[in-house]
Amino acid sequence: xxxxHVLLQQCVRRRCLLIGKGCHALAxxxxxxxxxxxxxxxxxLYTKCGMNDCARHVxxxxxFKSIVSWNTMIAGYTCNGDDLQALKLFSKMxxxxxxxxxxxxxxxxxxxxxxxxxxxxxxxxxxxxxxxxDSNSFVATAVLDVYAxxxxxxxACLVFEKISEKTAVTWSTFFSGLVQNGLHEDxxxxxxxxxxxxxxxxxxxxxxxxxxxxxLALMTEGMQLHAVIxxxxxxxxxxxxxxxxxxxxxCGQIEQAYLIFAGLVEEARCYFSLLISDQIVEPNVxxxxxxxxxxxxxxxxxxxxxxxxxxxxxxxxxxxxxxxGSCRKYRNVGxxxxxxxxLFKLEPENGGNHALLSNVYAASGSWEDAVLARKYxxxxxxxxxMGLSWINTKGKVHIFGCEQKEELFV
Numbered sequence: 189x190x191x192x193h194v195l196l197q198q199c200v201r202r203r204c205l206l207i208g209k210g211c212h213a214l215a216x217x218x219x220x221x222x223x224x225x226x227x228x229x230x231x232x233l234y235t236k237c238g239m240n241d242c243a244r245h246v247x248x249x250x251x252f253k254s255i256v257s258w259n260t261m262i263a264g265y266t267c268n269g270d271d272l273q274a275l276k277l278f279s280k281m282x283x284x285x286x287x288x289x290x291x292x293x294x295x296x297x298x299x300x301x302x303x304x305x306x307x308x309x310x311x312x313x314x315x316x317x318x319x320x321x322d323s324n325s326f327v328a329t330a331v332l333d334v335y336a337x338x339x340x341x342x343x344a345c346l347v348f349e350k351i352s353e354k355t356a357v358t359w360s361t362f363f364s365g366l367v368q369n370g371l372h373e374d375x376x377x378x379x380x381x382x383x384x385x386x387x388x389x390x391x392x393x394x395x396x397x398x399x400x401x402x403x404l405a406l407m408t409e410g411m412q413l414h415a416v417i418x419x420x421x422x423x424x425x426x427x428x429x430x431x432x433x434x435x436x437x438x439c440g441q442i443e444q445a446y447l448i449f450a451g452l453v454e455e456a457r458c459y460f461s462l463l464i465s466d467q468i469v470e471p472n473v474x475x476x477x478x479x480x481x482x483x484x485x486x487x488x489x490x491x492x493x494x495x496x497x498x499x500x501x502x503x504x505x506x507x508x509x510x511x512x513g514s515c516r517k518y519r520n521v522g523x524x525x526x527x528x529x530x531l532f533k534l535e536p537e538n539g540g541n542h543a544l545l546s547n548v549y550a551a552s553g554s555w556e557d558a559v560l561a562r563k564y565x566x567x568x569x570x571x572x573x574m575g576l577s578w579i580n581t582k583g584k585v586h587i588f589g590c591e592q593k594e595e596l597f598v
Contacts, residue, residue, distance in 0.1 A: 192220070196229040205237045212246075222251045228260055235264025240273070255287050263295040269470060271299035275308060288315070290324045297330035306338035313347075323350060329358045336365025360392040372400040376409070389416070391425045398431035402438045410435035426455060430482075453486045473501040480507050484514030489523055505534040509541070516548040521557075524548040 192211060199208035212230055220226045227250050234243035247253070247261045258281050265274035278296040281288070293316050300309045313331050316322040322331075328351045335344035348354075348362050359382055366375035379397045394417060401410040414432060422428045429448055436445035460479045463471050476499045483492035492511055496503050508530045515524035528545040535541060542561055549558035 192218070193225060193229060196226070196233060200229065200233045200236055203237055205233070205239070208233045208237070222249060224250065224252055224254050224257065228254065228256050231257065231260045231264065235260065235268060238268055240264060240268055240270055253286070255289055255292070258286055259289065259291045259295065262292065262299075266295050266299045266302075269302070269472070271302045274299035275303070275305070282315070288319060290321050290326045293319075293321060294326040294330040297327070297334055301330070301334045301337050304334075304338050306334070306340060309334040309338070322347075323352055325351060325353055325355050325358060329355070329361050332358075332365065333361045336362070336368060339369060341365060341369040341371065354387075356388040356390050356393070359387050360390050360396065363393055363396040367396045367399050367403075372403050375400045376404075376406075389420055389422070391422055391428050394422055394425075395427045395431045398428070398435050402431070402434040405439050407435075407439040407441070410439060426459065453482060453488075456482045473499075473504060476501060477504060477507050477510070481510045484511050485517075487514075487518050489514050489518060489520050493523060493526075503530065505531060505538075508534070509544075512541070512544055512548065516544065516551050519548075519552045521548060521552050521554060 192215060196208060196211050198204070199211060208230075215221060215223070215226050215230070227246050230246045231243045234240070234246065243261060243264055247257060250257060258277070262274050262277050262281075265271070265277065274296060278292070278299075281292070293312060297309060297312055299305075300312065309331065313322065316324075316327050316331070321327045328347055332344040332347040335341070335347065344362065344365050348358070351358060363375050363379060366372075366378065375397065379393070379400075394413065398410065398413060400406075401413065410432070413435075417423050417428055417432065433445045433448050436442070436448065456479065460475065463475060476495065480492045480495055483489070483495065489511065492514065496507055496511070508527045512524055512527040512531060515521070515527060524545060528541060528548075531538070531541040546558045546561035549555070549561060
């Protein structure tokens with residue numbers, strides 16, 4: 189039995205499904221088909237190879253399910269993107285009164301984050317409090333991630349403050365949550381505080397803070413982060429480099445942005461091709477959206493359109509918006525009209541899309557079309573969010589709106 193377990197563990201590490209199935213057949217022959225340890229390893233093997241149905245068949249046939257059995261099956265569903273099944277299985281586990289651990293809750297909370305399931309997260313948070321697991325780093329980090337993604341940033345802040353031992357993952361998750369909710373100043377202040385405390389840097393932390401610098405057009409802070417990135421060897425990371433390009437581009441440093449950007453397009457294409465050909469991880473709409481953005485930013489707008497048309501998902505507003513923004517930069521008026529038409533269908537109340545189309549016309553010298561687009565914006569009743577500016581003076585960032593009448597900060 190021990191030798192069989194060792195062989196199965198090797199199959200899990202190497203994702204060797206064929207030999208693993210042979211071991212499964214041998215386990216049945218030896219009368220180990222319902223042995224708890226054997227079944228746990230088999231569930232792990234099948235989920236790691238993307239075969240959730242086979243894993244669930246083994247799971248359901250078990251006469252005794254340990255906490256490891258439940259955790260492995262739930263984590264398998266979550267890792268393979270079957271978040272609904274993960275939530276259903278957790279519900280069944282709760283109904284049967286099975287023992288739970290921090291890993292059970294963190295895996296299920298990851299499924300909640302993917303589904304933006306705020307109500308389910310609240311329920312899981314309550315269970316964590318009852319089990320005295322709410323201060324556990326894994327559980328608390330997963331909870332604040334869901335709250336942040338569901339725009340419940342105040343709840344996320346409360347959870348963050350109660351975590352006694354904050355890991356690098358906890359910090360990076362909270363940074364990302366603040367940035368996602370538009371709290372750029374808070375994210376920057378917290379980052380500065382974390383560095384004084386010696387918190388470990390990760391590529392996710394750097395990407396989030398670079399996004400803040402880009403949004404606030406903080407050139408000085410962006411350059412300082414660039415130096416830190418080189419110092420700690422993150423300059424080769426695709427996500428960090430992409431965020432750094434955004435900082436320099438938004439601060440008007442186009443040449444510096446281009447120097448960093450050179451080569452990233454092909455690298456992104458390579459990663460995307462590997463993802464498409466992967467038989468285990470199924471690409472989702474966010475992967476396609478990122479690739480559309482990369483192609484558009486590099487001037488390959490026609491290729492970006494082709495990807496949108498061929499992908500197995502309905503295009504999102506963010507895809508068309510990204511493409512429309514790229515058309516402005518590269519003055520592709522024809523494609524801009526197409527992207528704008530799709531945006532108007534998806535977001536009829538968003539006046540910003542009309543304004544962006546007008547800017548495309550203006551950048552191309554089509555002033556009559558630009559005026560007509562602006563006139564249609566006014567006549568349609570669509571609303572455009574008020575423009576805001578961030579001014580960095582004496583180490584502080586001040587915000588004012590375009591319609592603000594009082595004295596501006598100097």
